Each structure stands twice: as structure tokens, then as C-alpha cells.
Amino acid sequence: MILRRPFFYIILIIAALFVYFPLRGNNVSLREDLILVAIAIILASNLNLMIGYTGYVNFGHIVFYGLGGYVGLYLATVRGWHLVLSALVAGLVVSLCALLFGLLILRLRGAYFALATIGVLQAVQAFVSNFDPWGRSTGMYLSFESYQPLGGAMRALWITYYLVIAVMALSMILSLAIKNSKFGLGLFAIREDEDAAVVLGVNATVYKAIIYSVSAFLPAVAGALMFYKNGMIDPSIAFEFMLSLEGIVMLMLGGQGAVMGAALGGGLYEKLRSYLLTSPTLSNFHLVIAGGLLLLVVLFAPGGLIGWLYRLVPRARKVIE
Amino acid sequence: MSGILASMIDGLLVGAVYGLAAMGLSLIWGVMDVINLTHGSVIVLGMFGMYLLFAALAINAYVLLLPTMVAGLLLGIVVYWMAVHWVVGRSILMSLLSTFAVNMMVIGIGTAIWSTSPYNVNFSLPGITPKMAPFRGAYTFTGNHIAAAIAAVVIALALQWFLYHTRTGKAIRAVADNREAAELMGISTTAVLTIAFGIGIALATTSGALVSTMFPFTILSGSVYQLKSFVVTILAGLGKPFGALVAGVLLGLLEGVVTPFIAVSWIPLIEFGLFVIVLVAFPQGIFGKRATA
Numbered sequence: 315m316i317l318r319r320p321f322f323y324i325i326l327i328i329a330a331l332f333v334y335f336p337l338r339g340n341n342v343s344l345r346e347d348l349i350l351v352a353i354a355i356i357l358a359s360n361l362n363l364m365i366g367y368t369g370y371v372n373f374g375h376i377v378f379y380g381l382g383g384y385v386g387l388y389l390a391t392v393r394g395w396h397l398v399l400s401a402l403v404a405g406l407v408v409s410l411c412a413l414l415f416g417l418l419i420l421r422l423r424g425a426y427f428a429l430a431t432i433g434v435l436q437a438v439q440a441f442v443s444n445f446d447p448w449g450r451s452t453g454m455y456l457s458f459e460s461y462q463p464l465g466g467a468m469r470a471l472w473i474t475y476y477l478v479i480a481v482m483a484l485s486m487i488l489s490l491a492i493k494n495s496k497f498g499l500g501l502f503a504i505r506e507d508e509d510a511a512v513v514l515g516v517n518a519t520v521y522k523a524i525i526y527s528v529s530a531f532l533p534a535v536a537g538a539l540m541f542y543k544n545g546m547i548d549p550s551i552a553f554e555f556m557l558s559l560e561g562i563v564m565l566m567l568g569g570q571g572a573v574m575g576a577a578l579g580g581g582l583y584e585k586l587r588s589y590l591l592t593s594p595t596l597s598n599f600h601l602v603i604a605g606g607l608l609l610l611v612v613l614f615a616p617g618g619l620i621g622w623l624y625r626l627v628p629r630a631r632k633v634i635e
Numbered sequence: 636m637s638g639i640l641a642s643m644i645d646g647l648l649v650g651a652v653y654g655l656a657a658m659g660l661s662l663i664w665g666v667m668d669v670i671n672l673t674h675g676s677v678i679v680l681g682m683f684g685m686y687l688l689f690a691a692l693a694i695n696a697y698v699l700l701l702p703t704m705v706a707g708l709l710l711g712i713v714v715y716w717m718a719v720h721w722v723v724g725r726s727i728l729m730s731l732l733s734t735f736a737v738n739m740m741v742i743g744i745g746t747a748i749w750s751t752s753p754y755n756v757n758f759s760l761p762g763i764t765p766k767m768a769p770f771r772g773a774y775t776f777t778g779n780h781i782a783a784a785i786a787a788v789v790i791a792l793a794l795q796w797f798l799y800h801t802r803t804g805k806a807i808r809a810v811a812d813n814r815e816a817a818e819l820m821g822i823s824t825t826a827v828l829t830i831a832f833g834i835g836i837a838l839a840t841t842s843g844a845l846v847s848t849m850f851p852f853t854i855l856s857g858s859v860y861q862l863k864s865f866v867v868t869i870l871a872g873l874g875k876p877f878g879a880l881v882a883g884v885l886l887g888l889l890e891g892v893v894t895p896f897i898a899v900s901w902i903p904l905i906e907f908g909l910f911v912i913v914l915v916a917f918p919q920g921i922f923g924k925r926a927t928a
Binding site: 365369371418419421422424425426428429430432433434436437439440441443444451555559562563566598599600601602603604605606607608609612613616 | 670717718721722726727728729731732733735736737738739740742743744746747858861862865869898900901902903904906907908910911914915
């Protein structure tokens, strides 16, 4: 069914371009740029499942990415598991944690939930900073031998890149599939009016807990891959609050609720950020610019770039979802 | 045993300042249904305001509370017209995001100016060392903690008086109760919301200034006090500023009880647990009315 959506093929083309360009001429610096763009798209797409689809703000989305990184790195280094297996297990473990957490905090509605997610982030960070097996506040390092099963460090980095691109494509496909499903309709109903949705037979608590858990899976896998690539992790990089916030900026910029909006916002914002961070005069002000951008979008264009496109070309809705 | 008691008393003193910070959050939340996510960054601005004023004037830091409060009021009015006025009454998502955007901008500018290194206000009042049992001169209560707690309680009482005994204060409460009805009675809601937001921000900067006389701080310290403010506000129940002071003292007491036993870095975990438990078990707050429906 999803195969009949034209947007499905657009996603595949985007992923193919991400693979093709760095591969042509073995361009490592382009690969490093694109992997950050891909991570931004993964985070923004999965955040969209909560904010755009369900109408619940998650300020602590980065917690999934960081925890995934910790579990993945722990399994790959201490237990010596294969990368793919440790990343998948990391995703499952984090999803399960999110489901348990979700059943508890999703009893809170609207703004209370948003506040609780800030608390989740700080609480998990406090926990990890005090957790002995994960090296407390100094974190963990990957031993160099862990790259051996993938055929050495050089090959391992390329393999990680392809895996991250695959996760990016899967994130977008997942968003598309949920958008076109009955489950997705239930989420939209919760977003529009939760009480009405409950009266109409949507089990809001279960739906919310499921989507919270689903939105945790791919970011956790991506976190495991990314921290494996970087070779180290500590609580301050794993749970960087700013990245969590920037995810929200990306989503609002591109257009919440639309699959392409999340991807577009993620990609554009990441490009903008790397430009700002490398520019000598603006590097200190990237947060100010991001904040200003968010404020402008919220006040003047709540639909983001995609909302603007939809208004300009209404038929674009059919193709670009 | 007397060590725990001393730690509890110190917790009470610090807790009064938490309460003052939470009063600002609670007032804004209660009056305009906006969860002010600039709260943490404004608290930090209060800290740095105190730091700069004290560095420039070098007079008694508690006299400097007045200018930080006035600056906070003005800042609040600016922020209200910049980011809040347009989203009052729209979905909660929008006000969360717009106040949040201001928060990012403040933190960004602050980091550019002051980096993230720690600062402190080098001012201290003589402490009190009780000679009688059970302390027998073994513990000294810092003068700054005592003065900050007294200042916090005085400001809280002044706010309570303002809300219940002045015309403007009554208008603020009326708007909090029912905005449309208040408008029908001839109250200009825009003016009232602006003033309420300004007062809320002024309370935050003042409490930040008080914190800066007690602990060292960085530009990123705000998030810690923001979490505490949320916990306190939830404990007290929305829109109950004086309840927030009491709840703040309770939170400080709790911190005082647990700090002798566990590492300080565990405290966010405990506070968050408390936050969720209270929200799930007492959605109206401990001092709130029980839901009638």
C-alpha cells in the first residue's frame, strides 16, 4: 500500500543520492558532512511523530539518541558484539525503556508532559553520570579492536555511514507509513482534540505510549552507530540539551506534521549550523540565530517551509507528504 | 544527628529562594496559561545582573536587589511583547516554543559574553554559630543564606499583599479566574497580562540575584533552578503564588535531608521522580482544591 505513494520513491531517491555522492571519488569530508545531515533528519523525523503527529512536545528527545549510544557502545566494547547487533539491541532496549516511561508520564497531558520530558532528560543524565559500568561522568571509549569484525577502521567508518543512511531512509518511511495508517489517524485525532478522540474510541494512553516508544527506536539505533563511529561517549555529549532543542527548531522550520518538512528542516538547519559554527564572527551566536529563527517561524509561519509550499502549490500535498 | 538538623535548616533557608523563583513561574502560568520556558535563563540574568552591579558598586548586595527587580520588570514587559502576547490563547505548543526560543537567544548571547565559566558574587555577611544544644558551636549558618531567605519571605509577603489588597492585584486575580468575565467588567486584559508577566519575570531575576549571593553560577545554571521551579509549582498547585513559597521551603527541606546521605548529582533524579509522582497522584497540587468533576 505504501508502495503506491509517490513519496516513497522520493525517499529512496534521496537515500540513493546520499550514498552516491560521497562514494564518487571516495570523498571523506563530504561523507562526514552528510552523516551529520542524516542524523539531523533522523532526529527531526522521529520527533515529528510526537510533535507533528500527536501534538505532544518532547523536549528530551535526545535522551533516546544518547541512551542508544551508551547501550550500543557498551555492547560493542565490553561485550564485544557485532555493530549491527549491538545497534539493534540498543534500539530495542531504549524503546522498551521509553514504553515503560511513556506509560507513566503520558498520563500527563499537554504542557505537563512537555515539562516531564525535560525532567526525563535531566534524570537520565543524572543517572548515567553516576552509573559505574558506564564510566560515570568520564564516559566510555571504544577499543580499537572493535573495528576488526568490520574489516578495519577505514571500512568500518564507511559501513557505519551506509547504516546511518539506511536508518535515515527508514525514519522517513516509518513516518510515511504511520501517516497513511489507521494508527496515524488515531494520533491526528489526539492532536486535534484528545477528549473527543477518547470518546470516539481511540485508546489515547496506549496510542501515546506506543508512539513515544516508536519514536525512540531509530534515534537510539542512530545513536549507537554514531557513537561507535566517534569511538567515545560521555554524559555531556550524549545528552546534549541543545541538540534536543535544535531538533525542535529543525522540525518547526521545515514544517511539523509533514514527512518532508522534518527532513527538509533537519537538512537545512544542519547546513546552516555548520556554516555558522565555522564562520568566525557568527560562531558564538548560532544559538541566538536558531532561537530567532524559531521565534519567527512560531509567530509568523507555524506551518514552516512545507506549510508555505502547500499554500503556494496546493497540489504539492499529494506528492510531497 | 545534629548534622542532619543543621543541613535541614540550611535547606529551609535555600528553599525559600526556590519558592520565590517558583512564584514567578506560577503567577505567569496561572494568569495567562503560558508555561514560561524563559524562566531558567531569566534567573541566570538575575545572577549576572547582581554580579555586574556588585562589581560596579561594591555596596551591600541585598540593596542591589531593588535594581535587579526593576530591571526584571522591564525585561518582562519587553519579552511579553516580543514573544508572549501573540501566542496567549493559542495552542500550548506555540507558547512553549516561543518562550523557549527567547530562552535560546538569551543563553546564546550570555554564552558569547560570559562563556560557560563559573562566576560568584564576592559578598558575605557574618554567619551565626549557635552555641546551645544540639549544635554546640559545631555548625555555622551562613549569613548570606539567612539574609536571602529573609529577603525571599519579605518579597513573597509583599506580593501576596499586592495581589489581595491593591486594585491592580485584584485585576490580575480576576483575569486569572476568567479572562472574558474580567474584560466584561472593564479590565484591560492586555495591560494586566503585561504587568503580570513583568512581575513574574521580576520575581525570577530577584531570586536569581539571591542565588548568586549563595552559590557560584554559570550561564547554564538556569536549567537546574528551572526544574526546581517546576517541581515547586506542581507541588503547590497552579496559580497559587504563596503556596509556591511553602512548597519551595519543603523542597529545600527535602534536599537538606537527603544531601548528607547521597551525592549531589543524584538530586535531579530525585526531584524529577517527585515531580512525576506529584503530577500523577495530585494533579491539582498538594495545596490545590480536589477536582470536583
